[in-house]
Amino acid sequence: MVTIDIETDDGQREILRRMMLIRAFDNEAGDRFADGEIPGFVHLYIGEEAVGVGACSALEPDDYITSTHRGHGHCIAKGLETDKMMAELYGKREGYCNGKGGSMHIADVDAGMLGANGIVGAGPPLATGAALSAAQKGEDRVALAFFGDGAVAQGQVHEAINLASTWGLPAIFLVENNKFGEGTPVEKQHNLENLSETAEAYDIPGFTVNGMDVTAVYEAVEAARERAVNGDGPTFIEADTYRYRGHFEGDHQPYRDDDDIEAWQRRCPIDAFANRLVDAGVLTEDEVDELRAAAEAEIEDAAAFAENATDPDPSEAYEDMYDVSVPELSTYAGGSLRADGGSTTDQ
Ligand SMILES: Cc1ncc(C[n+]2csc(CCOP(=O)(O)OP(=O)(O)O)c2C)c(N)n1
Ligand SMILES: [Mg+2]
Numbered sequence: 001m002v003t004i005d006i007e008t009d010d011g012q013r014e015i016l017r018r019m020m021l022i023r024a025f026d027n028e029a030g031d032r033f034a035d036g037e038i039p040g041f042v043h044l045y046i047g048e049e050a051v052g053v054g055a056c057s058a059l060e061p062d063d064y065i066t067s068t069h070r071g072h073g074h075c076i077a078k079g080l081e082t083d084k085m086m087a088e089l090y091g092k093r094e095g096y097c098n099g100k101g102g103s104m105h106i107a108d109v110d111a112g113m114l115g116a117n118g119i120v121g122a123g124p125p126l127a128t129g130a131a132l133s134a135a136q137k138g139e140d141r142v143a144l145a146f147f148g149d150g151a152v153a154q155g156q157v158h159e160a161i162n163l164a165s166t167w168g169l170p171a172i173f174l175v176e177n178n179k180f181g182e183g184t185p186v187e188k189q190h191n192l193e194n195l196s197e198t199a200e201a202y203d204i205p206g207f208t209v210n211g212m213d214v215t216a217v218y219e220a221v222e223a224a225r226e227r228a229v230n231g232d233g234p235t236f237i238e239a240d241t242y243r244y245r246g247h248f249e250g251d252h253q254p255y256r257d258d259d260d261i262e263a264w265q266r267r268c269p270i271d272a273f274a275n276r277l278v279d280a281g282v283l284t285e286d287e288v289d290e291l292r293a294a295a296e297a298e299i300e301d302a303a304a305f306a307e308n309a310t311d312p313d314p315s316e317a318y319e320d321m322y323d324v325s326v327p328e329l330s331t332y333a334g335g336s337l338r339a340d341g342g343s344t345t346d347q
Contacts, residue, residue: 002014002061002079003060003061004057004058006057006058006215006218009282011057012273012277012282013277013282013283013291014057015053015054015057015214015218015273016270016273016274016277016283016288016291017291017294017295018049018053018056018057018076018077019049019050019053019214019269019270019273020270020291020292020295020296021076021082021295021298021299022045022046022049022052022053022072022073022076022077023046023049023270023295024292024295024296024298024299025072025076025082025085025086025299025302026044026045026046026072026073026245027046027299028086028299028300028302028303029042029044029072029086029089029103030042030044030046030245030249032089032303033249034249037090037307038089038090038103039091039102040102040103040104041069041103041104041248041249042089042103042248042249043069043070043103043104043247043248043249044070044072044243044244044245044249045070045071045072045073045074045243046243046244046245047178047241047242047243047244047245047264047265047268047269048070048073048176048178048211048241048242048243048269049073049214049269049270050211050212050213050214050217050239050241050269050270050273051073051146051174051176051211051217051239051241052073052074052076052077052146053073053077053214053217054213054214054215054216054217054218054220054221054239055077055144055146055172055174055217055218055221055239056074056077056078056079056144057077057214057218058217058218058219058221058222058225059078059112059142059144059221059225060140060141060225061079061111061112062112062139062140062141063112063141063142063143063144063225064112064113064114064127064130064131064134064141064142064143064144065078065112065113065114065127065143065144065145065146066114066115066117066122066123066124066126066127066130066143066144066145066146067106067113067114067115067116067117067123067146068116068117068120068123068146068147068148068151068176069104069116069117069118069120070148070176070243071103071104071106071116071117071146072085072103072106074113074116074146075106075108075113075116078108078111078112078113079111080096080106080108080111080113082298082299082302083301083302083305083306084096085106085302086299086302086303086305086306087099087305087306087309088101088102088103088105088106089102089103089306090306090307090309091311091312092306092309092310092311092312093309093310093311093312093316094305094306094309094310095306095309096108097320098312098316098319098320099311099312100312100317100320101116103116104116104117104118105117105118114126114127114130114143120147120148120150120151120154120181121147121151121154121155121156121157122156123145123146123147123151124145124147124151124156124157124160124161124173125156125157125159125160126143126145127143127144127145127160127164127171127172127173128143128145128160128161128163128164128169128171129143130143130171131143131164131169131170131171131228131234132167132169134169134170135167135168135169135170140229141170141229142170142171142172142225142228142229143169143170143171143172144171144172144173144174144221145160145171145172145173145174146174146176147173147174147175147176148175148176148177148178148181149175149176149177149178149179149180149181149186149189149190149195150180150181150182150184150189151175151181152175152189152190152195152198153189153190157173160173161173161198161202161204161234161236162202164233164234165202165203165204165233165234168231168232168233169228169233169234170228170229170231170233170234171228171233171234172221172224172225172228172234172235172237173234173235173236173237174221174237174238174239175195175196175236175237175238175239176211176239176241177195177208177211177238177239177240177241178241178242178243179242179243180243180247180255180256182247183247183251183253183254183255184255185255185256194208194238195208195238196208196236196237196238198236199235199236202234202236204233204234204235204236205224205227205235205236206235206236206237206238207220207236207237207238208237208238208239208240209237209238209239209240210239210240211239211240211241211269212240212241212242212264212267212268212269212272213269213272213273214269214273215273217237217239220237221237223235224237242261242264242267244261244264244265274288
């Protein structure tokens with residue numbers, strides 16, 4: 001895991017590379033899902049790359065993130081390996097969760113990636129918990145929760161932000177306002193112009209940033225991180241972004257027009273940043289093309305790795321389901337609820 005310094009040419013190149021990797025990964029995942037090679041559902045992050053990469057690049061390697069059902073971009077932004085991610089999408093043993101999680105449950109706790117999550121709004125409580133642990137242990141770590149506009153009004157999200165604010169925890173709540181929760185436009189979900197106004201209710205700073213601009217996201221998260229590690233509590237950031245693909249692959253999208261998609265595609269966060277780096281003399285156009293080709297080649301290799309990886313044996317189905325170091329759960333997978341065979345309901 002590397003620390004990324006946006007002030008340096010190397011840092012800027014790495015930021016561009018990670019956004020390109022996400023784009024290539026999700027294009028490949030979409031194609032392979034369409035070919036029937038990937039089971040379950042995939043929700044692609046294409047168009048939103050600047051949010052994940054801007055945010056994670058402003059974090060330190062030890063910091064925590066929580067993710068959503070649309071989590072591939074968060075994983076790559078946090079530095080996870082694309083071959084193990086693709087193997088997880090394929091349900092293979094070499095995947096991050098031995099193939100038992102799939103697209104919506106990739107986790108790598110050692111890398112601070114506390115999990116993609118199929119439950120809308122489930123990330124913020126985990127981030128509040130991680131931030132509480134960092135505060136109690138006196139560690140210089142923060143926890144950042146990515147969540148969608150569709151999660152902002154979830155009860156557990158309110159509880160999580162309220163506790164983090166009340167206890168002054170080192171947490172960052174980052175809403176990816178991509179304008180839809182499934183097929184419901186954001187203005188039909190909320191009676192607020194900017195979702196960041198939500199922050200007022202918790203008496204924490206809240207602001208909206210251009211989520212198509214990786215630098216803007218980086219700077220917002222950098223400031224929020226500094227506030228968090230200084231003991232000044234959480235920050236609420238809304239990133240104004242857009243998803244280019246359907247809610248899930250296969251979504252016919254009757255709820256929006258192609259014109260809207262095309263207008264946002266003209267604001268492509270990857271092209272915008274690449275052009276800026278070319279204008280600044282950090283990269284030539286050829287070098288941008290080389291970086292993109294290298295990202296695409298890495299993802300082709302990752303997909304080949306996943307294809308050739310091993311199917312888990314059905315006899316392993318109940319392994320890794322519970323943390324057996326927790327005594328009460330040690331025999332759960334075997335059928336009884338508690339080590340002494342009693343029911344947990346009497347506790
Ligand atoms: C608690 C819960 N309610 C409903 C769903 C079904 N669901 C899955 S994704 C989704 C929309 C989420 O929208 P948003 O939070 O804006 O994220 P986006 O898909 O736009 O990234 C819904 C309602 C769910 N998975 N969990
Ligand atoms: Mg959304």
